[in-house]
Amino acid sequence: MEKTKLTAKVVSQEALTEDIFSMWIQAEPVAKAAKPGQFISVYTNDASKLLPRPISLCEVDKAQGRVRIVYRVVGAGTDEFSTYQAGDDITILGPLGNGFTKKNKKAFLIGGGIGIPPMLELAKQLDCERQMVLGYRDVLFLKDEFEPFGKVYVATEDGSAGTKGNVIDAIKANGLTADVIYACGPTPMLRALKAYAEEQGIECWLSLEEKMACGIGACLACVCQSKDVDEHSQVHNKRICKDGPVFLAQEVEL
Secondary structure, eight states: OOOEEEEEEEEEEEESSSSEEEEEEEOHHHHHHOOTTOEEEEEOSOTTOOSOEEEEEEEEETTTTEEEEEEEOOSHHHHHHTTOOTTOEEEEEEEESBOOOOOSSOEEEEEEGGGSTHHHHHHHHOOSOEEEEEEESSSOOSHHHHGGGSEEEEEETTSSSSEESOHHHHHHHTTOOOSEEEEEEOHHHHHHHHHHHHHHTOEEEEEEOOOOSSSSSSSOTTEEEESSOOTTTSSSEEEHHHHOBEEEGGGEEO
């Protein structure tokens, strides 16, 4: 898989909510090779912080040689990124991981919280009937950007928009059906979707969110349990950064 480490340029940045930011990055080699569901590792300027931050790709503009990340500020690294402005240097490595396997089937695209952004590029590239089901705690973001690609359904924990509850509640409340599920979000959501897909006999692809260290599969810091023995570790593990982050639901234990 082609991946590049480079010092790129910030094209633009904006705050979508109080703690969620959208950044476009000029990075031709990364944009050229990137696929929906992949991620990049972003390095801080603080020499004491050796490990990069893995952030999923939200959009890819191959014509302009740009990629977009939408991330939540959760620590010192992402807090630093949120201060970057157009023209600033940013060091990245990517694209990394294996993305979504695109199928020509009626699809659910399901995102929960900060798992919503990586579903946008997939929505743009799929050539099938798409139904987007987006789960939020309360404040909505990116919803309008999904609307050109199909019907968007929302679930919120507090009931302030859409269906009160989770994404499966929204699916059931609206009587939705699909032949394949693509999803990214917190583990409890993915675990519930895996069970729902098995009950309904639906093909299901899950993008796992996990803390990563090296981002290239060398350190084994981001393993998850799998049904099959991993060739690298010789145990029932999968490396999320290298073998994933996208897996067929039956391949992994959540």
